[in-house]
Amino acid sequence: MNDVDEREQANGQIREAVEQEETFLRLIASGRLRGQAVPWTKVLVRPVALERGRSLQFSYFDGRKDITKNYRADQAREKLAELLAMPFRQFHVQSTTGDLYVRITKKGKVSVARAGPSRHETEPSLAHDRQKPYVLPVDKPDAFLHKLGLTDESGRPRRATYAKFRQINEFLRLLLQIFPLDELSGRTVNIVDCGCGNASLTFAAYHYLANIEGIRTTVTGIDANEEIICGCRELRDELGWEGVDFQVAKIIDFAPAVAPDLVLSLHACDTATDEAIAQGIIWGSRGIVAAPCCQHELHSQLGAPSFRPVLRHGILKQRTADILTDALRASVLRIMGHRTDVVEFVSPEHTSKNLMIRAKKGLKPGHRASVQEYQDLKGFWGVEPYVEKLLGDQLARYLRS
Numbered sequence: 001m002n003d004v005d006e007r008e009q010a011n012g013q014i015r016e017a018v019e020q021e022e023t024f025l026r027l028i029a030s031g032r033l034r035g036q037a038v039p040w041t042k043v044l045v046r047p048v049a050l051e052r053g054r055s056l057q058f059s060y061f062d063g064r065k066d067i068t069k070n071y072r073a074d075q076a077r078e079k080l081a082e083l084l085a086m087p088f089r090q091f092h093v094q095s096t097t098g099d100l101y102v103r104i105t106k107k108g109k110v111s112v113a114r115a116g117p118s119r120h121e122t123e124p125s126l127a128h129d130r131q132k133p134y135v136l137p138v139d140k141p142d143a144f145l146h147k148l149g150l151t152d153e154s155g156r157p158r159r160a161t162y163a164k165f166r167q168i169n170e171f172l173r174l175l176l177q178i179f180p181l182d183e184l185s186g187r188t189v190n191i192v193d194c195g196c197g198n199a200s201l202t203f204a205a206y207h208y209l210a211n212i213e214g215i216r217t218t219v220t221g222i223d224a225n226e227e228i229i230c231g232c233r234e235l236r237d238e239l240g241w242e243g244v245d246f247q248v249a250k251i252i253d254f255a256p257a258v259a260p261d262l263v264l265s266l267h268a269c270d271t272a273t274d275e276a277i278a279q280g281i282i283w284g285s286r287g288i289v290a291a292p293c294c295q296h297e298l299h300s301q302l303g304a305p306s307f308r309p310v311l312r313h314g315i316l317k318q319r320t321a322d323i324l325t326d327a328l329r330a331s332v333l334r335i336m337g338h339r340t341d342v343v344e345f346v347s348p349e350h351t352s353k354n355l356m357i358r359a360k361k362g363l364k365p366g367h368r369a370s371v372q373e374y375q376d377l378k379g380f381w382g383v384e385p386y387v388e389k390l391l392g393d394q395l396a397r398y399l400r401s
């Protein structure tokens with residue numbers, strides 16, 4: 001049988017598994033065949049019940065946004081055919097009776113494997129999420145979330161702590177958009193959370209990756225406040241989570257035993273975000289995710305005369321300084337070789353500190369256009385960003401060239 005026939009036969013097995021209404025749970029297409037372009041990093045297909053009857057829901061992820069569409073009958077078949085024709089490297093079908101893996105090797109060979117069921121459902125759940133689905137489980141009791149007071153005994157989010165629950169889920173959702181699970185699994189993921197505070201996000205990141213997804217994970221929360229760290233250690237000991245560690249340290253002074261894959265910094269105060277970004281770059285981390293907090297550093301430096309009508313007003317000056325600070329941080333990350341975006345973290349109705357800078361290694365450092373943009377922006381405003389000072393020659397050598 002030639003490669004084309006093998007591929008068609010494998011696609012037939014995928015179609016057959018997806019069409020089994022009593023057993024089909026999810027199809028995940030991921031990876032990219034070498035030298036080929038796929039518009040999505042991952043596509044997820046699952047059955048949902050709509051008023052018009054059973055449909056297939058296709059969720060398309062590209063690392064920045066996700067698009068979800070529901071299709072019925074012929075249209076669903078058509079969309080599935082389109083998906084199977086895309087140059088993904090792996091198709092994974094999950095059913096109540098077992099899993100099917102179709103992988104395409106670098107040389108275009110097709111390998112088909114079957115395994116026991118990797119999901120625990122005994123029948124497909126057709127619940128249609130009108131809201132954004134939670135990353136953390138809400139359909140069954142979760143001892144950790146219950147202990148934090150975020151859910152009740154049956155696993156449902158509590159009204160009183162809903163904002164925190166939503167923030168944690170949103171944080172995980174945004175993290176997974178740039179680091180899908182298949183990129184995290186297979187080896188230990190080491191995370192440092194800078195300015196962890198009482199560590200609800202630190203614990204949640206560990207809980208989701210290690211306990212729910214079964215990914216080997218270590219998380220080190222660091223904070224300059226000794227009392228806070230003592231409290232975090234107590235909770236860690238109560239939970240008995242050996243993969244979680246806490247250290248009293250200033251972010252800029254912390255020396256991790258193992259260079260972390262991921263650096264988190266969520267609402268750490270003022271220039272602590274710069275310290276976390278600088279450390280993530282210095283440690284060579286694959287990802288840096290920072291939600292900036294209050295920012296004062298550029299406020300007194302702003303000097304563009306044509307902006308006087310803006311800068312005259314305290315609140316406008318503060319917001320201009322905030323935007324500029326984060327734009328310059330994102331720019332530095334790009335120069336240092338990280339694909340970077342700035343997204344809304346939680347809705348502004350809950351907090352004005354609602355931005356998240358997400359950076360993932362993958363660009364050639366020192367890209368000329370990025371350096372030029374950064375220099376132009378700095379020059380226009382007459383500012384010297386703190387993150388530049390922290391990085392010293394590591395950044396300066398690109399700015400000189």
Ligand SMILES: C[S@@+](CC[C@H](N)C(=O)[O-])C[C@H]1O[C@@H](n2cnc3c(N)ncnc32)[C@H](O)[C@@H]1O
Pocket residue numbers: 194195196197198199200201222223224225228249250251252265266267268269271272275293
């Ligand atoms: C607002 S709390 C955020 C806590 C947590 N990340 C969250 O999102 O819930 C900020 C924490 O950052 C810590 N922090 C501020 N600057 C720091 C620095 N330079 N080094 C270490 N910790 C710092 C503070 O002690 C505080 O606990």
